[in-house]
Each structure stands twice: as structure tokens, then as C-alpha cells.
Amino acid sequence: MAMLLNKNYFSFQIKRCFQRQQFSRVYTWYNGIEWKCGKRILKNVLSVLVGASATCGVFLYFLDRSVQAMGREAARSPKYPWDFEGYLTSLDHSALRRGWQVYRTICYTCHSLRYVRFMDLIDVTHTRDEAKAIAAEYEVQDGPDEEGNYYIRPGKLSDLLPLPYPNEEAARAANFGAYPPDLTYIIYARWNGRNYLFSLLTGWTEPPAGVSLTDQQYFNTYFPGNIIGMEQLSSSVTEHPTDFGMHTT
Numbered sequence: 001m002a003m004l005l006n007k008n009y010f011s012f013q014i015k016r017c018f019q020r021q022q023f024s025r026v027y028t029w030y031n032g033i034e035w036k037c038g039k040r041i042l043k044n045v046l047s048v049l050v051g052a053s054a055t056c057g058v059f060l061y062f063l064d065r066s067v068q069a070m071g072r073e074a075a076r077s078p079k080y081p082w083d084f085e086g087y088l089t090s091l092d093h094s095a096l097r098r099g100w101q102v103y104r105t106i107c108y109t110c111h112s113l114r115y116v117r118f119m120d121l122i123d124v125t126h127t128r129d130e131a132k133a134i135a136a137e138y139e140v141q142d143g144p145d146e147e148g149n150y151y152i153r154p155g156k157l158s159d160l161l162p163l164p165y166p167n168e169e170a171a172r173a174a175n176f177g178a179y180p181p182d183l184t185y186i187i188y189a190r191w192n193g194r195n196y197l198f199s200l201l202t203g204w205t206e207p208p209a210g211v212s213l214t215d216q217q218y219f220n221t222y223f224p225g226n227i228i229g230m231e232q233l234s235s236s237v238t239e240h241p242t243d244f245g246m247h248t249t
């Protein structure tokens with residue numbers, strides 16, 4: 001194949017034909033040669049074309065597949081039958097409480113909830129006293145004091161949840177360039193909101209053939225573009241919920 005596609009081989013055939021044409025004196029003999037030569041060229045051209053189109057075909061097929069895989073449209077997340085979406089139903093408070101535990105123990109390592117105050121937990125996931133105790137577990141920067149210094153104190157109900165990283169640059173640096181977005185409004189910021197989030201969190205798979213990932217990239221069926229900088233969450237979250245202080249009832 002490489003030889004057939006070689007430009008020199010092809011032009012050599014044509015050249016030889018012209019040389020014979022120049023030096024030949026016998027018309028019929030020359031014709032015969034030309035015919036033979038032409039036939040050989042035709043054969044070569046055809047085989048090159050067949051070979052080239054076959055190669056191109058195979059090449060285009062794989063290129064197409066890998067391009068599809070690289071820039072493929074993410075799968076559309078389905079619509080799940082959430083039991084709180086009915087007219088006479090409401091949010092399940094013990095599930096919300098577990099949600100907070102998951103956020104606090106796992107997602108908070110990387111994602112902020114920067115618009116949420118500790119008092120927002122009251123009567124949603126926790127009682128007032130519990131929310132106060134949770135706030136006190138955090139260290140919050142306050143100040144300046146009379147001497148103009150900033151200081152650290154335990155959190156209060158009126159505080160916003162402290163950020164896991166001081167700024168976007170620090171967050172990116174710790175996540176190999178990918179930015180873990182703030183999760184406060186993520187449901188409203190993505191098409192199909194909570195269904196998308198649920199699909200995303202369960203959507204990691206092995207990459208299909210032709211997609212190569214670096215050590216810090218993962219393949220997620222529902223993430224736009226499919227290549228995500230967030231690692232699959234440990235299945236221990238779902239398998240051992242009590243390890244995260246979650247009660248499954």
C-alpha cells in the first residue's frame with residue numbers, strides 16, 4: 001500500500017512511457033508500448049484508487065468514530081419519577097438530611113455552596129440547635145478587630161458556608177485545571193436539573209474505543225463532551241451509608 005501510494009513510483013511509470021515515445025521510431029511498436037503502458041498505468045491508477053479509497057474509508061470510519069467519541073453529544077438524562085414531585089407530596093426530610101451528610105463528607109472537599117447560610121438548614125435538614133452545632137464545627141474568618149486584624153472564630157447560624165478553596169485559582173490548581181463549580185444553583189443551571197445531576201453522579205463508564213484519557217480525566221456518559229475532570233464517587237456512599245452518618249430509614 002505504501003508503495004502504491006508513493007508518488008515517485010507512479011510518476012516513474014508515466015516517465016518511462018514518455019521516454020519510449022521519444023526514442024521509438026516504429027509507429028506500431030510505439031503504439032503497442034503505449035497501450036501496454038497505458039494499461040499498466042490504468043491498472044496502477046485503479047489499484048491506487050481502490051487502495052486509497054479503502055484506506056480512506058477505514059481511516060474516515062475510525063476518525064469519525066473517534067471524533068464522535070471526543071465531541072460526542074452527551075446522553076440525554078432521563079426523567080426520574082421523584083416522589084416529591086406530586087401535588088400532595090413534599091420533600092422527604094430524612095433524605096435531605098442524608099443529602100447534607102453526603103455534601104458535608106464528600107462534595108465539600110471540592111465544591112462550595114457559597115450562597116447557603118447555616119440557618120438555611122433549620123427545619124429543612126436539622127433543628128435549630130443541630131444547625132448551631134454544625135456551624136460551630138466550621139472555622140470562619142472574621143474581622144477586622146480593633147487592631148485591624150482578621151481572626152478565626154467558630155461559625156454562627158448567620159454565616160455563609162465557608163468555601164473549600166479560597167479562590168478559583170486554588171480550586172483549579174488542586175483539581176488539575178478543572179474547576180469544581182459552586183453547587184448552590186447547579187440544579188437550575190443545567191438542563192433537566194436534578195435528573196441531570198442524578199444521571200451525572202451515576203454516569204461514569206469505561207471510555208469507548210478511540211478515546212484516550214489522561215490520569216486526571218474520566219468518562220461520563222451525561223457530561224457534555226463526556227470527558228470530565230471529576231472522579232467517579234466511591235460506591236461506598238451508596239453501599240455503606242451509615243459510614244457517612246446517614247440513617248437509611
Ligand code: HEC
Pocket residue numbers: 102103106107108109110111175178179180181186190197200201223224227228229230231233
Ligand atoms: C475531588 C474533588 C471532587 C469531589 C469530591 C466532587 N467533585 Fe464534583 N467536580 C469536581 C471537578 C474538578 C469538576 C469539574 C469537572 C470538569 O469541568 O471537567 C466537578 C464537576 C461537578 C459538577 C458539574 C457538572 C457540570 O455539568 O458542569 C457537578 C454537578 C458535581 N461536580 C457534583 C458533585 C457532587 C454532588 C459531589 C459529591 C457527591 C461532587 N461533585 C464531589 C471535583 C469534585
